[in-house]
Amino acid sequence: MTASADIEGAVRAGLAAVAAMPAADEHWLEIYRHLHAHPELSGAEVATARLVADELRAMPGWEVTEGVGGTGVVGVLGGGPGPVIWLRADMDALPVQEETGLDYASRTPGVMHACGHDVHVTALLGACARLAAHTELPGTVVAVFQPAEETGFGARGMLDDGLLERFPTPRIVLGQHVGPVPAGLVLSRGGALMAASDSIRIELTGSGGHASMPHAAVNPLTMAASLVLRLQGLAAQHSSLPSPPVLTPGALHVGDRPNVIAETAEMLLSLRTFTSGSRETMLEGVRRMTAAEAESAGAHKDPTIEVYDSFPMTVNTAADTDRLLATFAANGFPAFPLPGPITGSEDFGAFATAANCASVFWYVGGFSAARYTAEDWLGLAREMALPAGTESNHSPRFAPDPEETLPPAINAMVVAANSELARG
Structure with missing residues (x-):
């Protein structure tokens, strides 16, 4: 037919x-x-x-x-x-x-x-x-x-x-x-x-300050913006797998004034995977890239990462x-x-x-x-x-x-x- x-x-x-x-x-x-x-x-x-x-x-x-x-x-x-x-x-x-x-x-x-x-x-x-x-x-x-x-x-x-x-x-x-x-x-x-699913909450801590003096602060917003792009690259790296993982940024909360550099940024991500090995690889990649981003920005406090609302x-x-x-x-x-x-x-x-x-x-x-x-x-x-x-x-x-x-x-x-x- x-x-x-x-x-x-x-x-x-x-x-x-x-x-x-x-x-x-x-x-x-x-x-x-x-x-x-x-x-x-x-x-x-x-x-x-x-x-x-x-x-x-x-x-x-x-x-x-x-x-x-x-x-x-x-x-x-x-x-x-x-x-x-x-x-x-x-x-x-x-x-x-x-x-x-x-x-x-x-x-x-x-x-x-x-x-x-x-x-x-x-x-x-x-x-x-x-x-x-x-x-x-x-x-x-x-x-x-x-x-x-x-x-x-x-x-x-x-x-x-x-x-x-x-x-x-x-x-x-x-x-x-x-x-x-x-x-x-x-x-x-x-x-x-x-797929299995995990929600991921990342908190990046910088040093707040005045928008006119960014040299005196560590801006968590720029850290978060860079990290979003790096994490999309992590997902793309595994796109050739038969059932590739999916990592999607769903929310980014940071600051509320144009002239104030905030102290912290919160990112919320959704991870979907099809094997336990893929899940662990992706979670480790998120942890590694987040730590590297904070270090490269000169953050004075380690980021925190929470995995929650997990589905089998x-x-x-x-x-x-x-x-x-x-x-x-x-x-x-x-x-x-x-x-x-x-x-x-x-x-x-x-x-x-x-x-x-x-x-x-x-x-x-x-x-x-x-x-x-x-x-x-x-x-x-x-x-x-x-x-x-x-x-x-x-x-x-x-x-x-x-x-x-x-x-x-x-x-x-x-x-x-x-x-x-x-x-x-």
Whole structure:
């Protein structure tokens, strides 16, 4: 089959998958819009957790526990003979000022569901309702609504609060993430799916003074500016690796007056890596270059470096991933294996690692399929290449299309759950 035929088939399958699914239930649209309008930051998902618990208790059969690992909510359905599966959704929002212009845009200044966790919560609730309609569930479903994914503390916090001891142990953990790809499209891969991530805080200390006498000071701003460029060279040095590390400066805080040389500068960096060796090499390089920059500038105090908000790699169990991608395809989804891991990060994998069980994480489309050409589909399927101008996760203009996104997102979770329960 030619590449063009593959594209045409994918487009037809994608449009057909969305068209064949039931229209979005108005209840779930209302839940989604409410969550989007009322985002809560990591660890503060109090109202979100209350809504989740209330929705689960309104469904038949769900046993609900609140306050797991902070604001986490866990529901258990079934309990008969058969496998135990966990379905996970994250609940937290980001410190981002929304610029979507939606009539249900965030009502909390400076806080936004810019990563689609409102889609994840709504889709899992919709799937829980569908699963509760089973008269005899062939196994046990544990729905895990997790706080604080964005900081990397959420999954670990729930585990530290006895998640594995208090609830049935899973055979497999399943999760999904909405992305700026066509609604109905499913993307995943066996093995490494997402990068490990570390946040890095660097404080450079100079000698403050008057802007008219820079010779009498050590300017931390010029140190920081030079260091940013040197660190970009460190990342470029490893660009020939099959899965190269990514080092991105995200913030630089120094001074507040044009005529005052500040005493300190703070830099915030994001590091993404795909092997433990690469991670250690990059962190050592950051430490070495930072120390050298301070020394060359004549700083009188050593810089400080803090590594925080660390995420492990997300690794899918290969055989289970291949089976689920085939199951999605058999149920009308255009489902593609990604050609390689992506540089986003997640703490989802902590659950399966702690339980020593299988796990599969996949991406679902969040935007109307009509936005994408056949060439766009090819780029997504082959390289995860987004069309120019696409607003991706963490953008203040990231706005999934709920009417088209929620039906396939709910259905994907139900299809995966039923497939795993049916394995016996």
